[in-house]
Amino acid sequence: MSFKCTICNKSFPSKNAKDIHRRNCVPSGSAKDANGTVIKLTRQKDGNFYCYCSEHAVIPMGYATLGSLSKHMRLAGTVWIGPAGEVSHCLPLSALITVFDLS
Secondary structure (H helix, E strand, C coil), X not given: CCEECXXXXXXXXXXXXXXXXXXXXXXXXXXXXXXXXXXXXXXXXXXXXXXXXXXXXXXXXXECCHHHHHHHXXXXXXXXXXXXXXXEEEEEHHHHHHHCCCC
């Protein structure tokens, strides 16, 4: 029996192999930042989803899956500050509080 990826139509010998492949085949989707804001993202030509954040301020960090990018933002406590669907920037919530401090 063969298991086919519904995105690229590639066949796999097992459901597990197809499921592993599918995590890296998704062309677009969404991730959540530390505040729960949903960001719509598109995989770039090199196969990664990109995030610019305070940890990677100069060089963007590529993530193979939306889940790994979402986990990064959640664990680093970052929030999205760029336009959805593009290579964008995120900063720690504490940096935003400093930038927008009106006192």
